[in-house]
Amino acid sequence: MKTKLLLLCLFAFSGMAISQTTVTGTVSDQDQQPILGANIIVMGTNAGTVSDYDGKFMLTVDQDPPFSIQISSVGFQSVTQQVTAQGQDFSIVLPQGDKLDEVIISASRTPESVRESPVTIERIDSRDIENSAAPNFYTGLENLKGIDVNKGGLTFNSVNARGFSSFANTRFVQLVDGMDNASPALNFVIGNFLGVNQLDVQSVEILPGASSALYGANAFNGILFMNTKNPFEHQGISVYYKTGITSQEAAGDNRFYDFGIRVAHKISDKMAAKASFSYLKGTEWWATDYRQYTLNEPGEPDFISPFRSGLAHDGINIYGDEVATDINAVAQSLEAAGLIPPGASGLVPSVVVGRTGYKEKDVTDYEAINGKADFSLNFRPFSNSNTEIILNSRLGFGNSIYQGASRYQLKGFLLQQHKLEVKGDDFFVRGYATTEDAGDSYDMRFTGININRINAPEWFGTYVGAYLNAITTGASPEQAHAGARVFADENVTFQPGTPEFQAAFDKVTSNPDVSVGSKFVDNSKMYVGEGNYNFRSLLNDVMDLQVGGSVRRYSLDSGGTIFTDYDGPIEYDEYGAYVQGIKKFMDERLKLTASIRYDKANKFDPSYSPRVSLVYAAGADREHNFRASFQTGFRNPDTQSQFIGLNVGRAILVGSAEDNLDRDLPGTDLTGRDAYFDSYSLASVNAFSQSGDPSVLVPVQTDLVEQEQVSAFDVGYRGQLGKIFMDINAYYNIYDGFISSKLVVTPKSGSAFDASGIMDLATGNVDVFQLYTNSEAEVSSYGLVAGLSTNFAENYRVGLSYTYAKFDFDQASDPDFRAAFNTPEHQVKLSFGNPEVFKNFGFKINARWSDEYLWESSIANAIIDSRTVLDAQVNYTIPKLKSVIKIGGTNIAGDEYRSAPGAGSIGSQYYISWTINQ
Incomplete structure (x- = not known):
């Protein structure tokens, strides 16, 4: 046996x-x-x-x-x-x-070559990242034609296309391995904060323009896909280390470093795992615009006054100077209390004096940190099938600066996602959750305001006493005011760097009550389920027929610091379904794609988003590809426009959801209902303040925000003429119910519809609100994007692109409406390089030019100057060490520029990196 x-x-x-x-x-x-x-x-x-x-x-x-x-x-x-x-x-x-034969998935949710794509598409892969002149692949996206990257800081960059841009870009969607990368509370992407380690990037694809037909709400201006490497196919250990300096006139030279590692292993034919981690630390671009922007009409740049031009100067990057009062009223109170001689208040003029504020550098350390971790366990349970089960967790943490209605220090901010997905050749089903924790984040404006509020009575009393002393000893009013400010600051103001200031700073930034604190609380969550099935194999590949759908739940939890959720989280749902068919004709030269999507969100009517496109391949080798498409897209009002209740100093932001209108708002006894239905237009109040004529006042009732829709027409050509690769695209978008903000002035005691409101205006007994609504004016945008690229003399590669972007909007038809196109009309981009000039040595140069344009926001309307930016890198490969050494710099000409008013000026960045791929 x-x-x-x-x-x-x-x-x-x-x-x-x-x-x-x-x-x-x-x-x-x-x-x-x-x-x-x-x-x-x-x-x-x-x-x-x-x-x-x-x-x-x-x-x-x-x-x-x-x-x-x-x-x-x-x-x-x-x-x-x-x-x-x-x-x-x-x-x-x-x-x-052949570039035309590169395979993409994003355009139609099915594999197809670039030549067959029904829409224009921008794409980079790991080889492009290796040759990029940018310090990281995400900022390098700004070298793609038709793509804008607004730089809010070292770690906060916002990608956009086709206009209507902002740092809080709710019109542009970003997906990482199919997961929406947006913040659950704010509905926009915080750059690559919760993105991808560059060692794990398989490809990045961008679809400019409306993509709602397949991807639902908010895929309005475009959608960005980041696809990571599968551990079954990309194994081993990869490491990079990058260091260098950021150089800015205000901040000087500051060192940064960036480290990353990726480990992947195929345990068996049925199981593989990967883990990646990266960590960046550096210094943010300092924001040092201390001028005052006097609010002008929408569509026009604000008037800019020099620093400290008045007694109540309000600098854009100075916080706490908003604390102001009439010093004659202070003098009268002091006189009544017997603290100054009888009759002395008559020597004090009735003028508003503001406190000396804190510069932004006083209320932040400008420390930029971003850590990213990603863990994935992949199963392929069947030997002769591509069915795969994926368990994936990723998180991003650190410090950054976000600019919206104010400037916010994100401190110890944490975002995380967890996903379970099953996919195969013809289907996928996934579910994932996104959660965020704001950590120790705070509003920098209210930090300065509430530090100065702590001892405001003492400061103003000291100021009045010093003013009286100077006036009675023969000083001029100008000299008396200047001396009084210096004396009050030296004796009362908490000076940065002192224990007293630090104690006040800690007290304010740890308190979420905006009347005394500035802490930014956010524990919001988002839950998403999605699925898609392609019936092509059941139809014997006669045509490609897909059906799919998604469901999403938001749970907003800011403790009343952002939204009106002081009595508990606010929850609401969105869901949708779509069907798409693709059929080829004429010896497969003509490709027809048609789809329609249905979406429904709480409290809004259903939306239907159809799309139809044609692609025709001409030429003996099908090298000339013409495309045309039409689709309608939609955008649900974001969480802010529905549920926000936030005092940002210059205005109180209030969302228009019906059940939000009667909730308490910070810093006022008014409700959202008062603001929406009993206010004056800002333009008429400005006219009244100049003329004193009550007849110019216009009472307004503002419609509650509804869904925004777009009808998008797109035509293009993609092909090769000899060695020249061409991609030309023209588009025209017509918006219906364009969503944006509107400023109104609301009487506190009276009504805008009778004489009592005029009395409130005359006495300053009013509040300014920023409301969210849809414009009745006609808004359209159109543009052209053209790109040429070629190779010559062996491996030399050159690319040139031009972008034209324009919008039409009749400001007179809606005077208080801010369109916020925020995009240059003309842009030119040039790239030149060779991955191997000689053995193991390569280089890349990128140049970008854009003309000046108007940036509109609740912080300020300002002209952004034209700029020319030059980036370059050289690299050397060491085969024996399996390494690449790269030395490069961005904005190497040193001409500083800014992306928006209030943001820091972008200086130069120089780096050296070492990447090892095993």
Whole structure:
């Protein structure tokens, strides 16, 4: 019996040994340079491996020859080889790929070549990132044609396309492996804060323009897809370290460093795992605009006065100077209390004096931190199927500066996502949750205001006493005011750097009550479920037919510091479904895509978003591709426009959801209902203040915000003329119910619809509100994006693009409406480089020019100057160390610029990096 068992075991073992086949090989390009990360897959299975830094691979499978393997890499044509024997060694050369044949998924939710895409698309992959002149791949997106990146700080950058831009860009969606990357509370993406470690980027795709037909609400200006590397196909350890300096006139030279690691391992043919981590630390761009922006009419830049031009100066990057009062009233109170001689108050003029505020650098340390971690466990349970189960968690944490209606210090901010997904060739089902914790974040404006409020009575009393002393000793009023300010500041104001100031700062920034504190509380959550099925295999590939849907729940929890959720979280839902068909005709030269989506959100009517597109491939090699599309998109009012209740100093922001109108608002005894239905237009109040004529006042009732819709027309050409690759796109968008903000002035005691409101205006007994509504005016935007690229003299590559963007809006038809297009009319971008000038040495240069434009926001309306920015890098590959050394710089000409009023000026950044790929 023992002998039989031994023979049986030996037979089984020998059978296992026979069934295993191992092959090796090297993958290189046509210049005999090794290709890192090429995929080697056994056709018809999910078994495979990838090439290492030297292009080498070893593949072991439980399968006897003969069978076929496919070798592929981004930017190259695929090659198939037949395995006929155990131990074969292959030398594989991948031909350079045609840009038109690069495969994308995002445009139609199904694999298709770039040439077949029904819309314009911008794309980069890991090879583009390796050659980028930008310090990180995310800011490098601004070199793509038609794409804008607004830089709010070192770690907060906002991507946009086709206008209507802001740092809080709720019209642009960002997905990471299918997950919406937006903050649950604020409905916009905080840059790459919860994004991707650059070592884990497989590809980045951007669809400019409306994409609601497949991706739902808010995919209005465009959508950005970040796809990460699968651990089954991209294994090993990769590390990078980057350091350098940021250089700015205000902040000087400051060191930064950036470190990242990625580890991935295929445990078996059925299980793989990966983990990645990155950490950046540096110094934010200092914001040092201390001028006062006097609010002008929408559509026009605000008047700018020099620093400290008046007794109540309100500098844009100075906080606490908003604390102001009439010093004659203070003098009368002091006189009544016997603290100044009888009759002395008559020497004090009735003028408003503001406290000396704190510069932004006094209320923040400008420390920029961003850490990102990503963990994934992947299962492929079936041997002959691409079905995959993915458990994924990612988190982002750190410090940043966000600019919206005010300037906010995000301190210890934490965002995290957790996902379970099952997907295959024809389907996916995923569910994920996004949560955020604001940590120790705070509003910098109210930090300054509430520090100065602590001892405001003492400061103003000291000021009046010093003023009287100066006047009675022969000083002029100007000299008396100047001396009084200096004396009061020296004796009463908490001076930055002192224990007294630090104690006041800690007290204010730890308190979420905006009347005395500035803490930013947010524990909001978002839950999403999505699914999609493609019936093409059931239809024998006659056509591509997809159905899908999604459901989403928001749970807003700011403790009453952002929203009116002081009595508990606010919850609401959105859901939608779509169907899309794709059919090819005329020898597959003509491709027709048609889709429609239904969406419903709480308290809003259903929305329908149809899309139809045609793509025609002309030419003997189908090298000329013409496309045209029409679709309607929609945008649900975001969380802020529905539920916000936030005092930002210059105005009180109030959302227009019906159940939000009667809730308490910070800093006022009025309600949102008063603001929406019993106010004066800002334009008429400005006219009244200049003329004193009550007949110019216009009482207004503001409509509650509804959904915004767009009808988008798009035509384009993509193709090759000899060695020149061309992509030209023109679009025209017509907006219906354009959502934006409107400022109104609301009487506190009287009504705007009778004489009592005029009395409130005359005495200053009013509040200013920023309301969210839809404009009845006609708003449209249109533009052209053209790009050319070519290779010459072996590997030299040059690219040139031009973007024209314009919008039409009749300001006179809606005087108080802010369109906030916030986009240059003309932009030109140039790239030039060679990944291998000589062996192992390459370089890249990027240049960008944009003309001046008007930026509109609740902080200020200002002209953003034209600018020319130059970035460059050189890199050297060390094959023996499997390393790339890169030295580069951004804005190397040193001409500082800003993306928006109130934001820091962008200086230069210089870096050296070392990347190791195992």
